[in-house]
Amino acid sequence: MAKIECLHYEAEAPVSPGGQDYPRALDLPPDAGRMGLEGKESLFQAMAKAVVDMDEDSSARLSEEAVRRRYDAFEAIDQGLTKGMEQAGRLFEEEEYFVPELLLCADAMDAGVEVLKPHIKKVDEEAKCRIVLGVISGDTHDIGKNLVKLMLNSAGFEVIDLGRDVDPEIFIDRAQEAGARIIMISSLMTTTMEGMLDVVKILKKRGLRDQFKVAVGGGPVSQAFADRIGADAYSPNANHAVRLAARLSVELAGDGTGELAGNL
Amino acid sequence: MSLTTDLPDLSGEEGPRPGRWPAVGPDPRPDIDGPRELTPRELVLRAFDPKLECRGEGLPVGVCLGGSWPFFLEKVPFRDLLADPKRAAAIFYGVNARVGADFVTVGTGATALLLQALGAEIGYNPRRAPSIESTLVNSEADIERLDVQKALSSEGIRWLGEVARETVRLNAGRRALFVSGRAPFTLAGQMTELEVFSKGIYKNKAFVERLLDKAEQLSAGYFEYMLSVKGLDGIFVADPSASGDLLSARHFERVALPRIKGLLDRLKTLGKPSLLHICGKTTDRLHLLPKTGVGMVSLDSKVDLAKGREILGGQLAFAGNVHPVFVLEDLSPGGVAEATLRCLGEARAAEGGFMLLPGCDLSARVPEANVASFVRVAHDFRG
Numbered sequence: 001m002a003k004i005e006c007l008h009y010e011a012e013a014p015v016s017p018g019g020q021d022y023p024r025a026l027d028l029p030p031d032a033g034r035m036g037l038e039g040k041e042s043l044f045q046a047m048a049k050a051v052v053d054m055d056e057d058s059s060a061r062l063s064e065e066a067v068r069r070r071y072d073a074f075e076a077i078d079q080g081l082t083k084g085m086e087q088a089g090r091l092f093e094e095e096e097y098f099v100p101e102l103l104l105c106a107d108a109m110d111a112g113v114e115v116l117k118p119h120i121k122k123v124d125e126e127a128k129c130r131i132v133l134g135v136i137s138g139d140t141h142d143i144g145k146n147l148v149k150l151m152l153n154s155a156g157f158e159v160i161d162l163g164r165d166v167d168p169e170i171f172i173d174r175a176q177e178a179g180a181r182i183i184m185i186s187s188l189m190t191t192t193m194e195g196m197l198d199v200v201k202i203l204k205k206r207g208l209r210d211q212f213k214v215a216v217g218g219g220p221v222s223q224a225f226a227d228r229i230g231a232d233a234y235s236p237n238a239n240h241a242v243r244l245a246a247r248l249s250v251e252l253a254g255d256g257t258g259e260l261a262g263n264l
Numbered sequence: 265m266s267l268t269t270d271l272p273d274l275s276g277e278e279g280p281r282p283g284r285w286p287a288v289g290p291d292p293r294p295d296i297d298g299p300r301e302l303t304p305r306e307l308v309l310r311a312f313d314p315k316l317e318c319r320g321e322g323l324p325v326g327v328c329l330g331g332s333w334p335f336f337l338e339k340v341p342f343r344d345l346l347a348d349p350k351r352a353a354a355i356f357y358g359v360n361a362r363v364g365a366d367f368v369t370v371g372t373g374a375t376a377l378l379l380q381a382l383g384a385e386i387g388y389n390p391r392r393a394p395s396i397e398s399t400l401v402n403s404e405a406d407i408e409r410l411d412v413q414k415a416l417s418s419e420g421i422r423w424l425g426e427v428a429r430e431t432v433r434l435n436a437g438r439r440a441l442f443v444s445g446r447a448p449f450t451l452a453g454q455m456t457e458l459e460v461f462s463k464g465i466y467k468n469k470a471f472v473e474r475l476l477d478k479a480e481q482l483s484a485g486y487f488e489y490m491l492s493v494k495g496l497d498g499i500f501v502a503d504p505s506a507s508g509d510l511l512s513a514r515h516f517e518r519v520a521l522p523r524i525k526g527l528l529d530r531l532k533t534l535g536k537p538s539l540l541h542i543c544g545k546t547t548d549r550l551h552l553l554p555k556t557g558v559g560m561v562s563l564d565s566k567v568d569l570a571k572g573r574e575i576l577g578g579q580l581a582f583a584g585n586v587h588p589v590f591v592l593e594d595l596s597p598g599g600v601a602e603a604t605l606r607c608l609g610e611a612r613a614a615e616g617g618f619m620l621l622p623g624c625d626l627s628a629r630v631p632e633a634n635v636a637s638f639v640r641v642a643h644d645f646r647g
Contacts (some may be wrong), residue, residue, distance in 0.1 A: 005401070073506050095548075099510045100462040107463070143458050155273040165387075165395075189587045191332065191392060191627040219544050220565075220589060220624065228594070234646070 040071055046081035047112060051084025052091070054104035056111040063115035073119035081112045085154040089239030092147075099143060102238070106150040129249045130180035132171055135218075136161030136195040141188035144218055147238035148184065155242045158262075168198035175212060183247050184241065187218040197229040213248040217241060301424075304366035305497065308440035312537045312559045314581045314617030318647045323613055324440070325620040325642035326583070327365040328633055329502070329541055329562065331372020331444070334359035336628035340392060342373060343388040349426035356427075357434045363632060364639040367443040368435070369500050370428045371490060377420030379454060379621055380447075382410050401456040407474050410455075414483045425493060432495030440497045442539060443490040445483060447503035448523035452479035458505065464513055472519065480523050484530045491534050499531060499538040501558070508545035516549050521556055528557040539583065543624060550575040565623025569611040579616070584611070586638060592607035592622060593630045597637035604641040610634045614647035 043066055050058035058082065066076040088105035091097035097105070131152060135145050142164040149159050160178050162170060171183050187193040196216050203209045216226050218236040226234035233248060235241040288422050301321060302310065308324040310316055310497060328334065334356045335342055345352035352372075358366045377392035380386045385398040401407055415421065428443065435441055446454070452475045453461045464472040488497055505511070505519040528538055540553065541562035553561050563584035576582050584607070586592060591603040604620070611618050620642040626635070 060430065095508070098508075098512045098515070101512075103459055103463050104466055138389055140387075140395045140397070141458075143462070146459065165389075189392075190624045191330070193589060194593070194627055196630050207441050219507075222590070224590060 024129070040069075041079075043071070044068070044076060047076065048081030048087060049232055051081055051105050051108045052087050054108050056108045059108040059112040060115050064114035067115065067119055072121075073116040074121065076116055077113060077120075081109045081116075082154055082156075083086060085109050085151070086239075089151055089154075089242065093239045097142070098259035099147065102147055102150075106154070109154060128156060128158040129182070129245070130158045130160060130178055130185055131182045131245060132160045132162060132175040132178065132180045133184045134166035134171060134186070135164035136185050136187045136192055136199075137165055137167045138192035138195060139187050139189050140164045142186075144188055144238070145186040148186065148217065148235075148241045150237045151242050152245055155245070157242075157245055168195060168202050171199050171210075172202055172206070172208065176208075181211060181252050182213045182215065182245060183216045184217070184235075184245070186216075187221060190220045193218065193221055193225065196231065200230045213252060215241070215244055215248065269464055297394065303438055305438060305440045308367045308619060309497065309537065311501065311583075311617060311619045312581050312610070313575070314578055317616040318614045318618075318645070320646045322643040323608070323618065323620050324366040325364070325639050325643045326367030326369070327360060327363055327622065327639065328369060328626065329622060330371065330393060330625035331356065333626040333628070333630060335372075337632060341388065342394055343392045346420075349423050350430045353427045353430035353434060357431045360439070361434075363635045364643065366439055367442065367621070368431070368439050369442050370431050370496065371424055371444040371500075373420075373633050374424055374445045374486060375451065375454065377418070377424060378415055378451075378482060379419030381415035381420050382412075382455075382482075383453075396454050399455075399457055401475060402460075404471055404474060407478055410478055412478065412481045412485055415482060416489055421486065421489060425489065428490055428493040428496060432493060435495070437495065441495065442498040442500040443487060444500040444502060445486050445490070445494050447501045447506065447520070447540075448476050448479035448483050448527060449520035450503050450505040451483055452476050453505045455479065462510070465511075476519070480526050484527050487527070487531055488534075490601075491531070491536065497537075498536045498559075499528070500541070501527065501538060502541045504541075504543035507543045507564075508548055509543070513549045513552070517552055521552055524556040524558065524559060532557070547571055547575070552609055554579045560617075560619065562621050563623070566624075569607065573612050573615070581610070581617035581619070582620040583619040588622040588624050588630065592634050592638060593627060595634065597633050600634045600637040601626075601641050604638050608641070608645060 043062060047059060047062045047066070050062055063076065066080070067073065086106060088097060088102055092102050133145060133149055135142050135181045145164065149161055152159050160174060160180055162174055171185065175181070175183050183199065185196045185199060187196060200214055203212060203214070215233040215235060216231045221234060223234045233244050235244045275412040304324065307321065311324050314441065336619050337359055338355050340355060356372065357368060373394050376386045376396060379400060382400055384396050384400045386399040387395045389395070431441060455475060461472065490496065503520060503524060508514055511520065524540065537559040539560045539562055540556065540558040540602065543564050545566050546564065547567055550561070558580065560581040560583055561576060563569065563582055565585050569585055569587060572582050586604050586607050591600055595603060608620065
């Protein structure tokens with residue numbers, strides 16, 4: 001049976017054939033938040049594990065414990081819940097987790113964030129890196145885009161979600177309005193992916209090409225396709241999209257505009 | 265000779281051209297098919313037997329997994345055809361005949377029209393097939409309200425039946441005509457939000473199963489209705505959401521596979537061959553597919569055909585998988601021919617049990633000359 005590593009835990013992979021339907025990397029006692037999790041690091045690791053386990057109740061309960069202990073709420077999110085989401089993203093990339101699992105991990109993270117959010121000290125929202133994200137026109141499949149959004153949000157990026165079936169001009173207009181310099185475009189269909197080329201063409205036509213980074217992704221898209229249409233980058237999956245956004249952000253920062261790479 | 269009163273008479277012209285109504289009836293490009301003993305229909309049906317080797321008469325080939333490319337090519341919006349099923353059939357069949365496809369599907373727009381009949385809003389866009397714009401099911405109570413029988417007697421479904429009848433008439437038994445429609449798993453995901461459905465696999469199994477029950481009724485009822493049209497040869501079931509890009513093999517086996525099997529079991533009495541297409545990565549679940557009862561599997565471009573042959577060989581026939589964008593759209597006709605030959609080599613096509621298909625649906629921008637080149641490679645193949 002395959003093993004996965006969840007931070008310092010090593011546990012059974014949740015994809016074991018014939019295994020229980022609701023995989024758990026390690027069973028937590030009902031009051032795990034009050035038992036055996038005395039140090040801050042232990043609690044944060046348990047929070048991460050709750051996210052990987054898709055366990056909303058444990059995530060919320062452990063987050064309450066973090067509040068009770070007066071730990072910094074932002075640190076609890078960053079070092080606990082977000083670490084869990086990063087691990088979930090890696091499992092997705094390794095094809096141990098799929099769409100349902102990743103969605104449920106995000107729900108578990110949200111359950112913890114809801115508890116911790118009121119206790120976060122003021123965050124400088126202006127410092128976040130903004131990304132415009134959407135599904136190209138003609139395509140109404142948005143599950144991949146939604147996964148990218150939740151992974152980017154988890155990593156601290158500010159995502160302006162344009163939804164699905166978005167005309168090429170809208171990507172550019174909204175990016176300009178929002179001051180976002182990264183445009184991420186998704187397509188799940190071979191019949192619509194060519195529309196991504198139009199975004200690049202319009203940017204060139206308006207003399208804006210150098211001001212934006214364009215990244216593409218989705219089921220039928222590839223690096224070769226990204227190269228052919230003149231996109232700056234391609235991401236094969238939602239977890240990779242976070243690293244990609246960080247890289248693009250650093251590249252933009254390198255041109256003197258000072259973009260930040262989320263929490264990365 | 266003009267076959268329908270509202271189509272322009274092409275008699276006396278050199279032949280159909282893109283942008284003109286395609287000629288139907290006698291094959292306008294017999295050189296593409298070439299001389300051979302088997303008809304295109306026979307060639308396709310023979311490929312369903314994985315144990316029959318290629319006889320050196322060429323390979324069967326299909327062009328459209330979805331139904332939109334002929335309408336894109338002829339620059340006719342799908343919506344304009346809803347009042348005229350004969351015109352829809354003439355365009356769709358005519359384009360397939362013109363490029364020399366042996367395998368032709370009937371049922372474009374079926375998913376949208378079925379869900380529209382259940383109450384969903386449909387969007388029409390000249391660059392794509394009709395799309396579902398609203399969520400039909402938000403709760404278990406919504407599932408109970410869905411009236412499958414009413415949907416199956418709707419105007420949209422009658423339109424599909426008329427298109428099928430006209431296509432059969434135009435075909436006159438020459439090519440293999442398969443009814444296309446969605447498998448229950450994908451159909452259920454389209455009835456509600458795919459995210460809700462995905463989470464429900466873990467968190468609300470009862471909801472998922474009830475929705476799948478309804479989707480299976482709808483899918484089976486649709487196929488039964490369409491197959492009541494005499495002259496249709498088989499069943500083309502598309503289950504794009506059952507992909508390894510979305511769902512683990514474990515959940516595929518538990519949730520999606522039994523519904524494909526349930527659908528095909530119900531249609532078994534009709535004695536028609538069946539072809540299943542799942543989008544994206546499927547290598548990890550190919551070994552499960554013989555359990556569905558399907559006769560042939562269409563593999564997406566993401567699947568290694570050599571691996572597909574290794575897993576399926578001898579058990580199931582398979583089809584695929586020339587990339588619809590990177591090959592059929594991007595390359596020249598010569599490049600398409602080279603890539604298609606490579607594909608046939610990877611599939612070990614000479615061993616039989618194989619049909620050439622694109623790896624997924626064609627976009628509006630795929631040139632007809634490239635498709636003709638793709639078809640010609642299959643027809644010229646001698647093993």
